[in-house]
Amino acid sequence: MNDIKPIRIFMTGVGGQGTLTATTMLARTVLAAGLPVTSGEIHGMAQRGGVVESTVLIGCKSPKIGHGEADILLGFEPMETVRALPYLKRGGLVLSSTEFMPPLSVAMGKQACPSLDEIKTQVAACTDKAHYMNSQTIGIEAGAVQSGNIALLGALCATGALPFGPEALAATIKANLPAKLQAVNLKALELGVAALDA
Amino acid sequence: MAHSLLADAPGHIDLLLGNEAIVRGAVEAGLQVATCYPGTPSSEVPDTLFRLSPEARYSFEYSVNEKVALEVAGGATLAGALTLCTMKHVGVNVAADPLMTLCYTGTPGGLLLLSADDPGCHSSQNEQDNRYYARLAGMPVLEPSTAQEAKDMTRDGLLLSKKHGAPFMLRTTTRVNHLRGPVEFGPVPDPGKPDGFQRNPSKFVPIPAFSRPMHVALLERLEALRQEAENSPYNTVTGSGSLGIVCSSISRAYVADALAQSGLADRVKVLGLGFSHPLPETMCLDFLSSVSRLLVVEELEPILENDLRVLAQKNGLDVEILGKDVLPRCNEFTVSMVEDAICRLTGEAAPVRDACQPAALPMRPPNLCAGCPHRGSYFAARKVFGDDAIYSSDIGCYTLGLLPPLKAADFLLCMGSSISAGGGAALASGKTVLAFIGDSTYFHSGLTGVANAVFNKHDVLIVVLDNRTTAMTGHQPHPGVDKTILGDNDSRLDIEASLRGLGVTEVREVNPFNQKKTIAAFEELKTMKGVRALIAKEPCPLFTRRIYKKVAPQVAYVAESCTGRFECLDTLACPAMYRDGDHAAVNPILCNGCMLCLQVCGHIKAKKRGS
Numbered sequence: 001m002n003d004i005k006p007i008r009i010f011m012t013g014v015g016g017q018g019t020l021t022a023t024t025m026l027a028r029t030v031l032a033a034g035l036p037v038t039s040g041e042i043h044g045m046a047q048r049g050g051v052v053e054s055t056v057l058i059g060c061k062s063p064k065i066g067h068g069e070a071d072i073l074l075g076f077e078p079m080e081t082v083r084a085l086p087y088l089k090r091g092g093l094v095l096s097s098t099e100f101m102p103p104l105s106v107a108m109g110k111q112a113c114p115s116l117d118e119i120k121t122q123v124a125a126c127t128d129k130a131h132y133m134n135s136q137t138i139g140i141e142a143g144a145v146q147s148g149n150i151a152l153l154g155a156l157c158a159t160g161a162l163p164f165g166p167e168a169l170a171a172t173i174k175a176n177l178p179a180k181l182q183a184v185n186l187k188a189l190e191l192g193v194a195a196l197d198a
Numbered sequence: 199m200a201h202s203l204l205a206d207a208p209g210h211i212d213l214l215l216g217n218e219a220i221v222r223g224a225v226e227a228g229l230q231v232a233t234c235y236p237g238t239p240s241s242e243v244p245d246t247l248f249r250l251s252p253e254a255r256y257s258f259e260y261s262v263n264e265k266v267a268l269e270v271a272g273g274a275t276l277a278g279a280l281t282l283c284t285m286k287h288v289g290v291n292v293a294a295d296p297l298m299t300l301c302y303t304g305t306p307g308g309l310l311l312l313s314a315d316d317p318g319c320h321s322s323q324n325e326q327d328n329r330y331y332a333r334l335a336g337m338p339v340l341e342p343s344t345a346q347e348a349k350d351m352t353r354d355g356l357l358l359s360k361k362h363g364a365p366f367m368l369r370t371t372t373r374v375n376h377l378r379g380p381v382e383f384g385p386v387p388d389p390g391k392p393d394g395f396q397r398n399p400s401k402f403v404p405i406p407a408f409s410r411p412m413h414v415a416l417l418e419r420l421e422a423l424r425q426e427a428e429n430s431p432y433n434t435v436t437g438s439g440s441l442g443i444v445c446s447s448i449s450r451a452y453v454a455d456a457l458a459q460s461g462l463a464d465r466v467k468v469l470g471l472g473f474s475h476p477l478p479e480t481m482c483l484d485f486l487s488s489v490s491r492l493l494v495v496e497e498l499e500p501i502l503e504n505d506l507r508v509l510a511q512k513n514g515l516d517v518e519i520l521g522k523d524v525l526p527r528c529n530e531f532t533v534s535m536v537e538d539a540i541c542r543l544t545g546e547a548a549p550v551r552d553a554c555q556p557a558a559l560p561m562r563p564p565n566l567c568a569g570c571p572h573r574g575s576y577f578a579a580r581k582v583f584g585d586d587a588i589y590s591s592d593i594g595c596y597t598l599g600l601l602p603p604l605k606a607a608d609f610l611l612c613m614g615s616s617i618s619a620g621g622g623a624a625l626a627s628g629k630t631v632l633a634f635i636g637d638s639t640y641f642h643s644g645l646t647g648v649a650n651a652v653f654n655k656h657d658v659l660i661v662v663l664d665n666r667t668t669a670m671t672g673h674q675p676h677p678g679v680d681k682t683i684l685g686d687n688d689s690r691l692d693i694e695a696s697l698r699g700l701g702v703t704e705v706r707e708v709n710p711f712n713q714k715k716t717i718a719a720f721e722e723l724k725t726m727k728g729v730r731a732l733i734a735k736e737p738c739p740l741f742t743r744r745i746y747k748k749v750a751p752q753v754a755y756v757a758e759s760c761t762g763r764f765e766c767l768d769t770l771a772c773p774a775m776y777r778d779g780d781h782a783a784v785n786p787i788l789c790n791g792c793m794l795c796l797q798v799c800g801h802i803k804a805k806k807r808g809s
Binding site: 060 | 452764
């Protein structure tokens with residue numbers, strides 16, 4: 001286990017977005033690649049519209065990622081990407097959705113979301129390695145909004161930051177998701193990979 | 199085909215949630231009876247056991263509370279069944295009474311108690327360390343750090359419990375319950391039938407004359423279990439160096455990762471205690487004697503640290519022991535935190551920690567869902583009682599009612615406390631007290647509060663927020679539900695009948711989405727004194743969707759005539775509603791069609807879903 005360079009991936013999103021399904025798909029892909037994997041999730045109150053944070057760690061024993069420990073940050077919502085920046089190692093890799101899901105205070109008009117430019121400025125203060133995509137729109141295009149997470153995961157696999165490529169994630173989707181969900185998620189994966197190159 | 203968690207497939211490797219691994223371990227031990235009360239982070243254990251139960255060889259029940267779960271489990275193990283009982287850490291407070299006695303009587307069929315602790319209070323009111331309970335009661339403790347260990351320790355804990363006739367504690371933390379990792383399966387035996395009850399009052403009836411020798415027998419069992427700990431494969435010594443680390447539970451994972459990334463593995467000797475109580479004293483003494491400095495890495499209380507200090511003092515060892523003076527007593531650890539401590543003690547420079555500090559963002563607190571019936575109950579209660587009443591709350595989704603604008607939770611102690619603590623607050627304050635309690639919590643421990651309030655003539659208005667399920671923890675059944683994922687509940691208890699049976703004469707029932715009737719009921723009950731109750735009955739919309747596969751046929755929309763007062767947003771805080779420029783608006787995808795907002799503002803209308 002010591003000869004494998006550890007990779008810590010921190011994922012964050014909003015309750016109901018399908019963050020945990022995406023986490024499990026990635027963890028299963030690591031396992032199928034024959035690598036030591038541990039994954040973690042914090043839920044509970046999160047189902048009620050709160051923040052859902054999860055982790056996938058390659059070559060580690062612990063399922064937890066502390067501040068400054070994540071090699072990769074995957075944000076399924078742009079504000080949550082910024083909120084999770086303390087977990088990222090400086091210079092780490094960020095992949096983020098650009099589409100906001102306003103929390104209640106914003107919906108009620110009491111507070112405002114930062115602009116996408118402000119989001120990117122905040123991220124740029126931590127790392128120059130960041131990719132953005134409209135993953136929810138991609139998910140809708142693929143057939144289900146939740147599959148936007150798989151688009152972002154597919155893009156991550158295509159960056160070369162992981163010891164496997166998008167085809168490994170595709171194999172996990174085929175092996176683990178019910179038939180009716182496979183096509184949508186494979187399409188989302190393909191669109192996500194394409195969006196990274198765009 | 200049997201579910202993979204039940205299949206006899208030795209060597210098969212699967213990625214399991216810690217809580218699923220616990221279920222698999224119990225199946226591999228030959229589990230015969232399981233009793234549970236759900237509660238995060240333990241809930242996926244009973245949920246998985248329940249889901250598998252139609253094709254499984256064990257008997258399973260969701261008990262009404264943790265005390266009852268452990269009593270049913272106690273009876274089962276006394277009658278010879280290999281038994282698992284699960285709950286979250288604060289549930290053990292509820293179950294503490296039978297727990298103490300079960301350690302005296304012993305558990306002939308075997309009994310493993312899962313105590314799922316929650317350092318960091320991810321979903322709990324405190325971060326109590328239940329290893330203290332094990333010491334208080336006299337229980338051996340297993341503490342897994344991986345999914346594989348969660349499986350193996352559950353299996354071995356059950357088998358060792360049966361071997362010694364002593365109840366075991368499987369003490370997890372949230373990180374372990376909710377991690378996922380690879381698990382290699384072992385064989386699944388035929389659980390067969392329980393051994394049956396062997397009458398022996400001197401062992402099983404703790405009258406004082408029998409209790410005294412039971413206590414002696416308990417201490418003898420603990421010494422035999424100490425030998426098991428000395429020889430346990432879960433207690434390991436690795437590495438070498440003059441700095442020693444003793445660690446338990448998930449801290450073993452933090453230590454392993456910290457040593458790997460700091461490159462200090464060859465300078466530190468580690469004693470990992472997976473079987474942590476009774477303390478393997480010989481093993482610990484050998485370890486203490488082989489190092490000059492010792493760091494104890496354990497989350498929460500300094501329990502191993504204190505044990506080791508006692509051991510060192512008794513044996514006159516000159517070893518410096520550090521623990522809570524280096525690492526915190528609150529919250530969870532991280533790998534970095536442990537690495538920094540190790541660097542400090544080995545005289546190495548710790549890596550520079552320079553985490554990014556983004557600017558403040560709008561918060562995203564959890565909120566009552568769109569279409570949640572509790573919003574209707576709270577809205578009406580606030581309208582009638584305002585700030586004049588005291589709102590005694592309880593544990594469930596409805597605790598989220600504490601947030602503005604509803605502000606319907608003034609205090610909360612524990613499961614089932616709303617009625618009893620509400621009575622106390624009423625007699626001391628002279629104010630009207632509303633006690634909000636969910637249907638599941640009502641059956642958990644609200645019933646005794648009702649009996650007490652009636653008997654002692656408390657002045658409390660009980661509001662049963664009856665959403666027909668246990669919503670917070672994931673829609674588990676309780677005695678009052680109509681339906682579960684496995685079908686109809688044919689032994690349903692009736693809340694109104696139980697209130698009346700316990701002597702509450704004034705009971706009203708409303709649908710909280712009917713504001714006119716709900717407000718009228720509150721107005722009427724406001725004029726009364728003594729114990730009176732309102733049952734606000736309407737199913738949780740998420741439950742309706744999941745179990746009945748139904749959604750409301752209509753959704754709300756805001757008409758062009760909206761004048762931009764935003765009273766709807768300001769008073770309901772419904773997540774389906776938002777401000778769109780000068781108008782309020784409803785997101786039709788998020789709207790659950792409860793039509794509460796139509797009763798707040800005439801500019802909000804109903805339309806057919808999808809139109």
